[in-house]
Amino acid sequence: MQSYSEWSDAQESTTLTVDGQDLEVAYYEAGTGNGDPVVFLHGIPTNSYLWRHAVSTVAEEHHVVAPDMIGYGNSSKFDGFDRSLRAQEIAIDGLLADLGFDTVSLVGHDLGGGVFLRYACHEPDTVERLVLSNSVAYDSWPIQTITDLGLPESARQNSPEEIQGMLDGLFRQTLWGDDPDEAFVEGMKAPWNSEDGVTSLVRNAIATNTNHTTEVDPRNVTADTLLLWGLEDEFQPVEWAERLERDIPQCELVGLDEANHWVPEDRPDAFVDHLRTFLS
Template structure:
């Protein structure tokens, strides 16, 4: 059995309401204690965190959802997948799990979702980790803008999208020997016609206004900016700006790490995260 299949078979599922739509959210739930929620970005899924969460789950409860439109959560057409909508998904998921206070770890768009949540629910977020996160007007990047064109969904075959995804990750992982297990897990959810349409809709939903409308200065949580310093998508300059704007923020840059920092520097990433959260 592949690592991605093992991960998905360990997931649970629940229904949430987003803008009046009833949607299924798949999530990994392990451990006990004060909860920590991990959230991926585009075009990844919860498997991104597979090598990160177990050490945290030794002392805390970890919850790792697939955003709606991603992974094993609802992918059908006809609902918003923006980070505003993902924030609503997180709020309803936490409510359904009876979680009132939480620590949040977000990467890429997931970081943008959690930045919004921390500004809108400042008393509910105790710790916030942002890794190579979208913020301000740092996004969307051109490759995602192009992916979100409506004709991409109509004109791209499953095989073409798989090749596109393979190229994207191989070209942006640090080093010359990418982990094939990681590549399989990142590509697998998009290996269908529904997956092609869903990832295009996800890309189309990237709305800069959803981070420019929130003020990071209102974040109360103790914040760690755990960043790959070689990121070609979300440069460390954005982390430095966040460090200035969030009162209780500390930037830790990991060298020899591109955008997929937890994959490029797994040992260092786990060590820094464990030190902050535990």
């Protein structure tokens, strides 16, 4: 399994214009399979390394791309641009055009699921299949931890060491089981280990806007949809998935036990098995 540094070294990057600003988007790319391209998108406070287990397997049959959202990972993190779901959707649209993808399958977790829910509503002809994993939707978010992190003084009052400690505790307390993979924990923390990283994380948190999920109607999703949900999630409980299942016309909910919010890490084998079956 790749370390975060190996994952980062393997990433490509492209420059996209989002709301008139040129922003760099880093992405991990693998596979040349005949199936529809599959795009994976993470949430907050993670990065594309969240998908380390899934991409190598899915890439056996599909062309796979896993970007870092703007403001995250190795994408642009300087201060002074919009990091909302609306802006992330624009960036994804630009990345898909840059890569020459006409139709895609989308796999989104947390905020990434919210971005892809918007995209599937707005670009129904582009999205063949949609997978939402413990995704934000409706007014299910932001959680209190992110709301508190998004206070402007958080960027001024917290050092990189303090943010590293906060994130370390967050992941260790919410990953399933008592022995989290150190490579994963370190990979989730690494992009924020600088003053610029702290500011970017705070700006990402303050950009969480319920309006950007309540303004779209999941009933407009036309793609075949799989809800792959960790049943022990304290951040996005399964009740939100059950509501999505009722609203999205062609939708199936699969609940995974012994999985908290970080489902691709908590239950990697089960996650990949269900994903491969659905995508094929």
